[in-house]
Amino acid sequence: MEHIFDNKLNERISNGQLRSLNHFSSPIDFFSNDYLGLSSVKPKSISHKGSTGSRLLSGTSSISLVTEFKLAKFFDCEAALIFNSGYSANLGVYSCIPSRGDTIIYDEYVHASIRDGIRLSFAESLSFKHNDLTDLEKTLKKSKGNCYIAVESLYSMEGDMAPLRGMLNLADKYDAKLIVDEAHAVGVFGENGKGIVHARAIQDRIFIRIVTFGKAYGFHGAAVLSDEKIKQYLVNFSRPFIYTTAPSEDFYHRIQAVVFRKDIYSRQKALHDNLTFFREQESEMLISEPNSPIQVLRGVDLESLQIIAKRCIEKDIFTKLIFSPTVPKGKECLRFCFHSFNTAQEISLLKNILFT
Numbered sequence: 001m002e003h004i005f006d007n008k009l010n011e012r013i014s015n016g017q018l019r020s021l022n023h024f025s026s027p028i029d030f031f032s033n034d035y036l037g038l039s040s041v042k043p044k045s046i047s048h049k050g051s052t053g054s055r056l057l058s059g060t061s062s063i064s065l066v067t068e069f070k071l072a073k074f075f076d077c078e079a080a081l082i083f084n085s086g087y088s089a090n091l092g093v094y095s096c097i098p099s100r101g102d103t104i105i106y107d108e109y110v111h112a113s114i115r116d117g118i119r120l121s122f123a124e125s126l127s128f129k130h131n132d133l134t135d136l137e138k139t140l141k142k143s144k145g146n147c148y149i150a151v152e153s154l155y156s157m158e159g160d161m162a163p164l165r166g167m168l169n170l171a172d173k174y175d176a177k178l179i180v181d182e183a184h185a186v187g188v189f190g191e192n193g194k195g196i197v198h199a200r201a202i203q204d205r206i207f208i209r210i211v212t213f214g215k216a217y218g219f220h221g222a223a224v225l226s227d228e229k230i231k232q233y234l235v236n237f238s239r240p241f242i243y244t245t246a247p248s249e250d251f252y253h254r255i256q257a258v259v260f261r262k263d264i265y266s267r268q269k270a271l272h273d274n275l276t277f278f279r280e281q282e283s284e285m286l287i288s289e290p291n292s293p294i295q296v297l298r299g300v301d302l303e304s305l306q307i308i309a310k311r312c313i314e315k316d317i318f319t320k321l322i323f324s325p326t327v328p329k330g331k332e333c334l335r336f337c338f339h340s341f342n343t344a345q346e347i348s349l350l351k352n353i354l355f356t
């Protein structure tokens with residue numbers, strides 16, 4: 001048995017792909033998901049009560065119910081159900097909602113948590129080419145049973161957005177339901193950070209949204225936004241929701257402190273101003289949407305990317321090359337996350353490294 005582990009680990013070492021846990025304390029942050037600098041917010045109220053059980057036993061505190069009620073109102077939907085993480089929310093949705101005989105059609109670039117949820121489901125699954133409406137339609141024609149389309153509104157490895165309206169039109173045409181993961185979009189886009197779906201005023205046409213608190217909100221946890229019936233169904237049948245200890249009360253206080261804020265607009269504006277400054281420099285290597293907090297550099301060979309990464313690190317800008325299997329082979333890239341708090345000096349330094 002030891003042999004198998006050694007072989008697999010050695011393979012990663014020789015491919016330069018070994019993952020390890022390191023503490024990074026770079027003074028210049030172009031790598032965290034703390035897009036709006038909210039990780040340092042302190043909630044006004046704190047509770048000293050720990051968790052006492054799962055949500056279906058003793059773990060449903062009044063603050064958990066109030067937080068879900070407020071989230072549903074804020075994101076403009078009937079109901080919200082909080083999960084311990086975005087990972088478990090996606091497992092919880094995809095393993096539970098599509099049944100045997102149904103089809104899940106997913107964008108080839110969806111996050112690992114969606115893929116793992118799909119693997120847990122008894123439904124059939126088919127992928128379609130990233131953001132490609134023609135391929136989506138071709139795939140929809142092959143679907144059987146109830147059909148669900150799984151996408152993200154903003155892709156974290158590309159920094160591009162899904163053509164949600166086109167997808168909704170196809171979903172209507174083929175009687176499919178659209179499930180949108182807004183992990184990287186909430187906070188950053190939309191009025192008060194309500195996300196891309198809300199900014200496009202299509203929330204009533206989306207079957208389920210997944211929002212997470214671990215990116216722009218600088219915390220952790222997630223909520224599934226849906227109608228009341230889907231929430232009730234998840235509470236009854238979604239194993240990642242049912243069979244886990246509920247978060248402690250502080251968790252809910254903090255979600256309220258980071259989501260329902262008056263200063264989201266000014267933080268969004270600072271972030272978008274920073275992106276405008278960064279994108280003043282035209283470059284074909286930048287494949288992301290100009291207003292995406294995730295800016296991805298691709299289109300040069302691996303060796304050049306490695307040189308750029310080394311130059312960044314020499315200047316205290318931590319960045320990591322993204323290899324396969326996180327991205328497909330040949331699509332290796334460098335990824336930079338922008339924040340409301342990055343200074344003009346930091347961005348100029350990065351521009352100098354990337355473009356000169």
Ligand SMILES: Cc1ncc(COP(=O)(O)O)c(C=O)c1O
Nearest residue numbers: 085086087111113156183212214
């Ligand atoms: C699109 C997407 N969905 C879900 C998740 C998982 O969320 P969490 O980190 O809260 O488990 C991530 C995390 O990287 C993500 O990028």
